Amino acid sequence: MRENFGYRVWAYFRIGWGTYFGLLFAGINTATVTYYLAIEKIPELNAIFPTFAHYLIIGVSIIVPILVFIGYIHYRRTAAFGTEAEIQLENNPYMYKLPPGWNLEALFPTLLKMSEYMIKSNNNEKLDDKSIQELVEINKKLDTLVKGGKVGKDNSKSSYDETIKK
Numbered sequence: 001m002r003e004n005f006g007y008r009v010w011a012y013f014r015i016g017w018g019t020y021f022g023l024l025f026a027g028i029n030t031a032t033v034t035y036y037l038a039i040e041k042i043p044e045l046n047a048i049f050p051t052f053a054h055y056l057i058i059g060v061s062i063i064v065p066i067l068v069f070i071g072y073i074h075y076r077r078t079a080a081f082g083t084e085a086e087i088q089l090e091n092n093p094y095m096y097k098l099p100p101g102w103n104l105e106a107l108f109p110t111l112l113k114m115s116e117y118m119i120k121s122n123n124n125e126k127l128d129d130k131s132i133q134e135l136v137e138i139n140k141k142l143d144t145l146v147k148g149g150k151v152g153k154d155n156s157k158s159s160y161d162e163t164i165k166k
Contacts, residue, residue, distance in 0.1 A: 031056055105152035106141040113138060 039045040049055040141151045
């Protein structure tokens with residue numbers, strides 16, 4: 001994690017700024033500017049929105065459903081979200097190597113051992129004690145997963161590359 005600490009901080013900063021602070025700041029700024037520079041000076045609009053609080057309540061009650069609808073259209077009715085997801089997949093390193101967690105610790109080792117044992121079975125070879133012990137360990141991990149437990153490292157505290165190096 002120390003190797004990419006700066007990138008992690010930068011990524012968390014961008015998510016926090018762009019998703020939360022930027023949205024909140026832009027909303028407050030837009031509401032303040034439009035009310036005090038436009039609505040307050042036009043008597044017809046000032047009659048509809050007598051105070052800034054009225055303007056905010058009415059504005060939020062109108063704009064939030066509209067933005068939810070636009071978000072729905074973005075995800076469900078246009079090619080925009082699919083294209084964004086496709087771009088993310090093309091550049092996602094996890095598409096080309098096993099992600100940490102149950103895939104790396106249990107699922108793919110099971111598939112690998114199954115293929116090895118099918119080859120042995122096809123060649124009429126018996127399983128040795130080491131192979132049986134490996135199967136027992138994998139079965140314990142699978143059982144832990146089936147019961148809702150975790151296997152492997154908790155990657156919320158370590159980077160993917162550190163998990164792969166081991």
